[in-house]
Amino acid sequence: MSTTGRELMPGEAVPVGEIPVVSAAAFRNVVMDRIGRGDWLAALFGHPVNGSVRVTAILACPRFGELRAVAFDPGASYPALTPECLEAHWFERELHEQWGVTPVGHPWLKPVRFTTPGAIPGVTDYFAVAGEEVHEVAVGPVHAGIIEPGHFRFQCHGEDVLHLEISLGYQHRGVERALVGGPNARTIHYLETLSGDASAGHATAGAEVLESLAGVRPSDRSLALRAVGLELERMANHTGDLGALAGDVAFLPTASYCGRLRGEFLNMTAMICGSRLGRGLVRPGGVGFDVTAELVRDLLGRLDPAMREFTDSVRLLFESPSVVARFEHLGTLTRHEAVKMGLVGPAARASGVARDVRSDFPSGAYRWIPVLLALKESGDVMARARVRWQEVHQAASFVRQVLSRLPEGEPWRPVRGLQPGRLAVSLVEGWRGAICHVALTGDEGRIAAYKVVDPSFHNWFGLARAMRRQQISDFPVCNKSFNLSYCGHDL
């Protein structure tokens, strides 16, 4: 059997039997070899096979736009990958928690979501710095304002943060388990609400997995409309975050205007599908709503004035010296660190890591209309803000191009039974970064295992790292520049 893993394309359903099951040592060699060649770990997860657990890794190779799947049966324990492969850190903790498999030699084997019986979220050993002058600040899980719950432990020396530890799991709903046995009427709703602000992203990823398992190819028209939904989602969220970044440094004009402009983009999504958060837009087999020529004209008519206001309002942000002084050299992650930790999305691109699913693994409308990579080098809050600013502009021009030459076709094709015994992977560049969905079907053509990797899963550790040696009062700005999902992580 091949020891380099099974190559597959995103959106390809491969027979599970073709994925090589190798020894732990061979598995490790494949992963380390591929990471060394510039691949990144898209997923590393356990799933049950004949009563025991099998671990499958999905490696993404951006150079060739292909994926690689390799599996092994760990038994009760295996030598951890993390000491040599830092991006496996969170995955192996998850593996340990979900399946009781011990990665021996893992430096920090703690719960990820507190899902084992008797575990209480947040109740665990925290890394602590000892010393007379060191103090600990605990924030959350209940926060001021309407945000999700998460617990943050800062080890501080005066105003300086020596270490930040982030403990999540308060939002765990068991979505992955609920998807097993599907697809059914509930499936798409679970997918849309994996992370509420990334509905289009997760629904697209889920739909692509189901379509490839069913062997259905949606019409070009529906793929184009999905991409429009995805880019509008990106624009709304990036705009909202740029406004929130301004708000956190008390820079009023941009905070207020971006708050309103976010609504403009959300409303455009609502004009297509009736939901500001894009619920109901993406359906397995296509889209739930078609657009008329009149609606397209209306959408294009709204896009330009909104973008003009966005440009003015955010330019003011970047041109104010008092703001620039706050954003620059804050929460810096070097390119080396970002690659090591396997960051994705704007956070990775702000550190100079050229990683974007839309250009590396293009699917749907991104195959006809390429998206330029928004890349910055400095890795600080300013770079993350700049990447988002650039991405909003590119998304606007993408939406303009797609809508002005929308292909003809039916909006939806029926998706009937899934092929049994297959594995399919989809990769979608949501606004936070790469969303990866993996589904395995059982013998009856039902979903036997479903794995969701939200970009936040890769990036939370990056935020913790970025806060080292920063001032604790700068945490909110730094946090907002990442704006990671709690429920997307907790599933």
Add this chain to the structure above:
Amino acid sequence: MTLLASAFVYLAGLVLAPGLPGIVNRVKAAMAGRKGVPTLQLYADLAKLLRKGAVYSRTTTWVFRFGPVAGLAAVLVALALVPAGGVAAPVSFSGDLILFAGLFAVMRMATMLAALDTGSSFEGMGASREAAFAVFAEPALLVALAAIVRVTDSLSLSGAAAAAGSGLWGHAAAPVSLACAALFVVLLAENARVPVDDPNTHLELTMIHEVMVLDHGGPDFALIQYASALKLWAGSALIVSLLPCRTGNPWIDPVIFLAGMAGAGVLVGLVESFLARLKMSRVPHMLVGAMALAILALVMGRTGRG
């Protein structure tokens, strides 16, 4: 008669002070293109808070309850030292400006002790920041006041204001305006305004003043809010009284004074609209800058008369 006028001006200050943050908020809302809260919102908030009950953590002691009362008492006395609208302050004596600065320190100490009494790491952090910045704000305030003493030859605030109304700006405009600029920066810092603090933030980790009063509720919080409004009023009144806008007419001067106070509110609002908050480690730089202005005013005052 003079005493009656002074008492009236003092009482007017007590009544009008909660309107000043309202003006600041109106300006901020207008600049941001928002409708904003009503100008008189703080009055409604105070009325609401006074009707509420209070909850006290078991960790806290009498120090916690004493904080808001002591803070309000200190600022009530401080306000009695400030002249307004061409009228001398109700209380005025040689050296009262030292007491004025001292009362601000008393208010700060009361708030900080109450914050530390809760045992919360947030509130301790806020108290530590407040103390750290006070180290820079207090000397700037005292030196600015010293500069004013030098040019006016008066050791009381009322005397200084009287001098400012009678030709002081003719021969010492530069030092007085520098001192006023320094006082304005101190005013922003003392009153927890942007760019030092953000009165509107909900982010505990970035707060200075707000975080120290997180545990206070109901009537206690009303006292704190009211004391903050009075502090802003007292600080602004001091600066406005030093400006050369006096006619000597007892009917017109109060109107000019009120316009000046509204102008101070607008100025604070504009600063908050166009400036982002400073990085916390940069706040001392700004206060040292204010101190430099004050020292310059002090030095100039002497050469000016030479």
